[in-house]
Amino acid sequence: MKNILITGGAGFIGSHVVRLFVNKYPDYNIINLDALTYAGNLKNLTDIENASNYTFVKADICDEKIIDNIFSEYNIDAVIHLAAESHVDRSIKDPLSFAKTNVIGTLNLLQAAKSNWNGDFKNNLFYHVSTDEVYGSLTDQGFFTEKTPYDPHSPYSASKASSDHFVRAFFDTYRLPIVISNCSNNYGSYQFPEKLIPLFINNICNNKPLPVYGKGENVRDWLFVNDHARAIDVIFHKGKLGDTYNIGGFNEWKNIDLIKVLIKTADRLLGREEGASESLITYVTDRAGHDYRYAIDSSKLKDELGWEPSLQFEEGIEKTVKWYLENTDWVENIVNGDYQKYYSEMYENR
Ligand code: NAD
Ligand code: DAU
Numbered sequence: 001m002k003n004i005l006i007t008g009g010a011g012f013i014g015s016h017v018v019r020l021f022v023n024k025y026p027d028y029n030i031i032n033l034d035a036l037t038y039a040g041n042l043k044n045l046t047d048i049e050n051a052s053n054y055t056f057v058k059a060d061i062c063d064e065k066i067i068d069n070i071f072s073e074y075n076i077d078a079v080i081h082l083a084a085e086s087h088v089d090r091s092i093k094d095p096l097s098f099a100k101t102n103v104i105g106t107l108n109l110l111q112a113a114k115s116n117w118n119g120d121f122k123n124n125l126f127y128h129v130s131t132d133e134v135y136g137s138l139t140d141q142g143f144f145t146e147k148t149p150y151d152p153h154s155p156y157s158a159s160k161a162s163s164d165h166f167v168r169a170f171f172d173t174y175r176l177p178i179v180i181s182n183c184s185n186n187y188g189s190y191q192f193p194e195k196l197i198p199l200f201i202n203n204i205c206n207n208k209p210l211p212v213y214g215k216g217e218n219v220r221d222w223l224f225v226n227d228h229a230r231a232i233d234v235i236f237h238k239g240k241l242g243d244t245y246n247i248g249g250f251n252e253w254k255n256i257d258l259i260k261v262l263i264k265t266a267d268r269l270l271g272r273e274e275g276a277s278e279s280l281i282t283y284v285t286d287r288a289g290h291d292y293r294y295a296i297d298s299s300k301l302k303d304e305l306g307w308e309p310s311l312q313f314e315e316g317i318e319k320t321v322k323w324y325l326e327n328t329d330w331v332e333n334i335v336n337g338d339y340q341k342y343y344s345e346m347y348e349n350r
Helices: 012-024 064-073 088-093 095-116 155-174 196-205 225-238 255-269 276-280 299-305 313-326 328-336 339-348
Strands: 002-007 028-034 054-058 078-081 125-131 178-183 185-187 210-213 219-224 244-247 252-254 281-284
Touching (some): 002 012, 012 028, 012 225, 064 095, 078 095, 078 225, 088 095, 095 125, 125 155, 125 225, 155 178, 178 225, 185 225, 185 313, 196 210, 196 313, 196 328, 210 255, 219 255, 225 299, 244 299, 255 276, 255 281, 255 313, 276 281, 313 328
Parallel strands (some): 002 028, 002 078, 078 125, 125 178, 178 244, 185 219, 210 281
Antiparallel strands (some): 219 252
16 A cells, blocks of 8 residues: 655646546555645546545645644655646736745645655655746747756746755755656646636637737647646656656647637637637737746656657647536636535535
């Protein structure tokens, strides 16, 4: 039996990782620790919530005592750390909460791991899930490799960079067994509708304006979320201790081109005339410090651990648009704030 603490498991990527591990590894106990901030939603996990190898714990990673207790109570062997404040625009408005959760929260987990694992780190692993944004911004040329120097620009990416440095410092200083991955932009089901793709699908559905930052010329490298979860599985089991792995699908899109694909797909699925929703495109003031281009070179992960994305973008985007159109209740619940009630109904009287 392995007792694996997954933090942030009620969020977008975390819920896909929890589902994969619960279903694929019946011999592991999966403890999903999440503070259920605005971004955490237990409705993302209704299909596995009664599994015998799954436990949910509501807790804040910044709470030193509680985190320490959880390590001893559940006899945690390994951590997959995803809990974070994750939205760049929010970090511009409220950088402090990003420093608290992403930096202090991560440090707190590292301390708990170090003290509870008693200096004998056999069969332990602290897996830190990070982002390509720590590498900064590219021009039209080149890719981020694992050797690209850190150059974060937003309070979000600065906080993630800082957490990465702490994780490496625990490896160098205390030999805590760690591994880090830095992934590109994810898309797929259960993404909070503040991020580009779910926000725009929801707005197309409701004939609301589509707010394109600047000229829509920024470039992002998109990966289907289930492929990120599969990469985490591979790195968790086969990654070299102390190492970093970039995760991405060599799938770059200019925002405006991606938005046109979303419009085309959604209009077709909604039975609208082709391009009918293009009139919703509205150019708005650019994001402050907006990184121009991200592009990940994930060849190390492919060459050393054999991971490759499983899905072509066209198929992934079709599945994603369909999912949001078929799950309007899920989006509505978030927009109404109703899913907050779900937690009390499900757990408070147990
Ligand atoms: P998300 O915002 O959807 O989910 C974050 C989860 O963390 C939520 O469930 C939230 O309740 C929880 N959380 C936040 N603060 C907490 C705290 N103090 N204590 C405990 N739980 C807390 O984020 P996401 O998009 O799923 O990202 C997950 C991780 O992956 C993050 O570390 C992010 O930096 C990283 N990442 C995201 C992407 C992406 O495209 N979304 C790409 C690369 C890396
Ligand atoms: O690269 C990985 C990162 O990808 C993750 O670490 C972050 O957690 C995740 O949020 C994401 O960051 P981005 O800032 O790239 O994602 P977002 O969906 O917010 O924006 C994607 C692009 O679309 C970006 O260039 C800004 C633009 N955009 C976004 C929104 C929300 C718009 O033009 N309009 C919008 O309304």
